[in-house]
Amino acid sequence: MGGPFRDRVVPYATGMYIKQGRDRAEQFRILQDEARGYVAQGFSAMKMKIGFFHPRQDIALVAAIREAIGPDIRLAVDANHAYNGYTAVEVGRAIERYQIAWFEEPVPPEDLQGYLQVKARVNIPISGGEVEYTSFGARELIARRAVDIIQPDTCGCGGITECWRIAALARAYGIQYFPHVWGSVVGPAASLHLLASLPPCPPTGNPSPYYQEPLLEFDRNPSPLRDEMSAEPIRFEDGFVRVPQGPGLGITINPEVLEHYQVA
Secondary structure: OOOOOOOEEEEEEEOOOOOOOOOHHHHHHHHHHHHHHHHHHOOOEEEEEOOOOOHHHHHHHHHHHHHHHOOOOEEEEEOOOOOOHHHHHHHHHHHHHHOEEEEEOOOOOOOHHHHHHHHHHOOOOEEEOOOOOHHHHHHHHHHOOOOOEEOOEOOOOOHHHHHHHHHHHHHHOOOEEOOEOOOOOHHHHHHHHHHHHOOOOOOOOOOOEOOOEOEEEEEOOOOHHHHOOEOOOOOEEOOEEEOOOOOOOOOOEOHHHHHHHOOO
């Protein structure tokens, strides 16, 4: 892969999912407590979900999470393409005041013009691309500058080689590469090796996370396929996740755990 630019990557905590069957006040309290927990663990950034409630309630939820974590922690929002263009603009403009790191998948992935509409009218970095496949799927988002951050999934988009091509294309346009990471331990391991090999974007003598250095999505929802599958768990320590250093992806699949969760 050409050698590493880094042996550790700054992660952001992904969580704060909406739980059905609870009233709004209870939901807000639970999610605020979860966000405070990530701060206590040492995360410098986190990503929350919006798009489940009425847009006005989504805006109120963002305000509540920002209040809970204070002004210094980076906060991204992920709508999972819940809005149309004008609603995404309304929500995006309302949450600008809460120092949002990026607004993820504000509109459906097929709505390229919607992405352009939101990007033109909202003063927050726009991200997307987790459901695009191969460099051909990501090409228009990048070439049309519909996103500021491209987020392919290493395991779903064609593997490390194809994601390297997407990262190279994004770098040529000055677009950041923060991969979508989900599923078993293979996802974060593969993504960490890819991120280790990417040069700063844009190149600079003193790159900083969020601005020139890539970030790792670090899901905090319980997952035995992620946390128990490898003999060498991928851990968050001292503000970073280290790139596995063993052969291949640096992980060894535990056959007993694999067999336990295998479906015939």
